[in-house]
Amino acid sequence: MYLTIIFLFISPFVLSLVFLLRKDKSHFSYPNLPPGKAGFPFIGESFSFLTTGRQGHPEKFITDRVRNFSSGLFKTHIFGSPTAVVTGASGNKFLFTNENKLVVSWWPDSVNKIFPSSMETSSKEEAKKLRTLLMPFLKPEALKRYVGVMDEMAKRHFETEWANQDQLIVFPLTKNMPSISEHGRSRKGKKLEEPFKMVATGVFSIPINLPGTRFNRAIKASRLLRKEVSAIMRLRKKELKAGKGSAEHDDILSHLLMSIGETKEEDVADKIIGLLIGGYDTAKQNEILKGKEGEEGLRWEDTEKMRYSWNVACEVMRIVPPISGTFREAIDHFSFKDFYIPKGWKLYWSAIATHKNPDYFPEPERFEPNRFEGSGPKPYTYVPFGGGPRMCPGREYARLEILIFMHNLVKRFKWEKLFPIENKIVFDPLPIPAKGLPIRIFPQS
Ligand code: HEM
Numbered sequence: 001m002y003l004t005i006i007f008l009f010i011s012p013f014v015l016s017l018v019f020l021l022r023k024d025k026s027h028f029s030y031p032n033l034p035p036g037k038a039g040f041p042f043i044g045e046s047f048s049f050l051t052t053g054r055q056g057h058p059e060k061f062i063t064d065r066v067r068n069f070s071s072g073l074f075k076t077h078i079f080g081s082p083t084a085v086v087t088g089a090s091g092n093k094f095l096f097t098n099e100n101k102l103v104v105s106w107w108p109d110s111v112n113k114i115f116p117s118s119m120e121t122s123s124k125e126e127a128k129k130l131r132t133l134l135m136p137f138l139k140p141e142a143l144k145r146y147v148g149v150m151d152e153m154a155k156r157h158f159e160t161e162w163a164n165q166d167q168l169i170v171f172p173l174t175k176n177m178p179s180i181s182e183h184g185r186s187r188k189g190k191k192l193e194e195p196f197k198m199v200a201t202g203v204f205s206i207p208i209n210l211p212g213t214r215f216n217r218a219i220k221a222s223r224l225l226r227k228e229v230s231a232i233m234r235l236r237k238k239e240l241k242a243g244k245g246s247a248e249h250d251d252i253l254s255h256l257l258m259s260i261g262e263t264k265e266e267d268v269a270d271k272i273i274g275l276l277i278g279g280y281d282t283a284k285q286n287e288i289l290k291g292k293e294g295e296e297g298l299r300w301e302d303t304e305k306m307r308y309s310w311n312v313a314c315e316v317m318r319i320v321p322p323i324s325g326t327f328r329e330a331i332d333h334f335s336f337k338d339f340y341i342p343k344g345w346k347l348y349w350s351a352i353a354t355h356k357n358p359d360y361f362p363e364p365e366r367f368e369p370n371r372f373e374g375s376g377p378k379p380y381t382y383v384p385f386g387g388g389p390r391m392c393p394g395r396e397y398a399r400l401e402i403l404i405f406m407h408n409l410v411k412r413f414k415w416e417k418l419f420p421i422e423n424k425i426v427f428d429p430l431p432i433p434a435k436g437l438p439i440r441i442f443p444q445s
Contacts, residue, residue, distance in 0.1 A: 028075070034084050034339040036065060036075035044077025046206055053427035056434070058324045062087055062353040071337045079108035080207065083327070083346040086336070087353050089360070089380035094336055095328050095349050096380070096388030105390050106329035106346055110207040110215060114199060114222045115270045130271050131393050138393050143400060144300040150401055151298040154408040162413065162441065170437040192228055195221035199273065204429040222273065229269040275394075303403045311369035313402045317384040318355045319367065320431045325350035326386065351383045415439045 028038050039045035045061075052061040062085055065074045072087040086095060095103055105127050136142060161173050175193070202218020209216050328347040335341065356364045360381035361371060371377065385392035392398070417439055424434035 028077075028082060030340055030342050032338075032340045034071065034073045034075045034337075034341075035069045036085075038075075038077045038082070042080070043206060044080075044082075046078045049076075049078045050204065050206070050429075053324065053429060056424050056426050058427045059350065059353040059356045062350055063356070066353075071339065073337050073339060078348070079110065079204070079346075081108075081346045082342075083348050084336075084339075084341050085348045085350070087350065088357060089354065089378065090337075092349050092354060092380040092383055092387060095347060096386070096391075099328075099389045102330060102332055102334045103328035103347060104331055106327045108204065108207070108327070110205055110218075111203055113207060113209070113215075114202060114218050115274065127390065130274075133268075133271060134393055138397055140396065143396055146397075147300045147303065147400060147404065148297050150404045151408070154404050158408055158412055165441060167418065167438065167440050169435075170439055171433050172436055192225065195224050196273075199225060200430055201428050225273050226269045229272050233269060233272075298404060298407060300400075302407075303400055306403045306407065308369065309403055309406050310399065311372040313399075313406065314372045314382070314384075315367055315369040318361065318371070318382060319365070320425050321351040321355060321384045322431060323384070323386075324352045324427055324429065324431075326390075349383075351386075354381060354383055357381070410444070412444055413441045414444055415441045 037045065039048070049061050052058055065076070065085070066072050066087050072091060073084060075082065075084050077083065086092070099105070162168065198214075198217045198221035202214045202221070205214040205218065207215050209219065325348055328349070330341050330343050330345045330347065333341065333343045341347070355361060358364050360377065376382070380387065385395040385398075417437070419435060419438065422435055425431045426434050
């Protein structure tokens with residue numbers, strides 16, 4: 001009797017497990033798939049994928065596997081999906097030039113669960129909405145006007161956080177750098193710091209929603225953030241209506257609010273959270289200074305002259321790309337490098353594995369900004385912002401913010417690292433200096 005009850009109780013679980021295992025295996029039963037392994041049931045090779053990143057070498061997951069395959073293409077199973085990983089310039093070119101023809105942008109389910117308002121539409125529609133939303137103030141004319149504000153914010157940041165210190169830890173401080181929402185950051189900054197961290201680390205995690213898992217913590221933190229960001233937005237909207245601060249000269253949140261019209265508040269809140277998470281963890285200078293009188297601020301034309309500084313920033317993003325790589329989904333069956341890619345499979349391209357390829361960048365671990373002199377790297381070998389129709393629409397904004405930050409930094413300070421040989425960066429999934437980058441600073445004489 002007891003045995004029958006136990007059997008009746010567990011048999012649905014066993015049957016569904018067998019069904020899922022078979023289904024999981026069936027993904028790999030097509031002929032002529034790329035070489036590679038499925039890994040463990042359900043989780044596939046997600047652990048190895050995430051662990052190599054947390055150990056500081058996300059490219060290792062890829063280089064370890066491609067070593068044996070001359071095609072530079074392999075199959076794996078990550079974030080719940082069979083995935084073909086493409087490597088190198090040819091793989092990047094293939095994905096970037098086939099957007100909307102053979103592939104579309106895709107994010108793991110964990111992302112959709114952490115940002116549930118995006119579940120009503122596909123990743124493709126979401127990305128399109130966000131691009132349209134951002135367009136008005138990512139246009140060159142808008143950015144040109146924004147240089148003065150960015151310069152002002154950077155100045156204020158160095159004055160309040162860096163001046164009068166001899167030692168500091170750079171990474172947590174740069175998170176206080178007001179960028180997208182000066183308003184939200186300054187007032188609620190400390191309170192929201194922890195939930196931002198939880199969402200950022202949970203975005204690419206194994207999607208097991210049980211108390212205590214990273215994924216579960218990220219979902220809870222995203223609810224809190226959505227509430228707080230919505231409240232900041234409501235307040236900002238009221239202030240804008242009352243004529244306090246003009247969107248043209250104010251932070252990016254005001255620009256967003258002015259351009260969204262009647263878009264749903266939670267949707268906008270999610271976009272802003274996404275953007276804030278993106279920025280959470282993001283020689284000519286003296287000549288430029290000489291050309292300025294007193295406290296005169298930076299102009300867009302000044303940033304055009306900062307060639308060497310931009311080469312330095314590019315080399316940093318080569319060795320440590322802020323986004324290691326992203327996914328696509330096959331919208332049709334196709335063949336690549338003579339291997340079959342079934343419809344519905346995911347594809348992953350990796351900026352970091354491309355950037356560390358010695359065929360494209362000799363001695364890839366050596367820091368050498370001159371690589372970007374002249375015509376620079378060959379097409380599709382340097383891809384920190386992706387490529388094709390999905391290429392990052394914020395790249396010019398990012399260029400300005402980075403250059404303005406660097407300009408204000410070298411104008412005021414010299415520095416040395418407290419641990420000169422400690423260079424470890426962990427990718428979780430965004431790159432973070434393992435010790436936060438402690439430095440000793442000196443005022444510029
Ligand atoms: C150094 C800073 C940044 C880096 C390295 C970066 C990199 C990237 C990468 C690799 C992608 C994915 C491209 C693909 O899948 O092909 C992306 C997409 C995107 N980025 Fe950035 N980004 C940066 C800053 C920004 C900023 C400042 C903004 C907005 C103000 C922004 C907005 C976006 C948006 C909206 C997308 C999605 C585009 C789409 O799917 O159509 N990014 N970014």
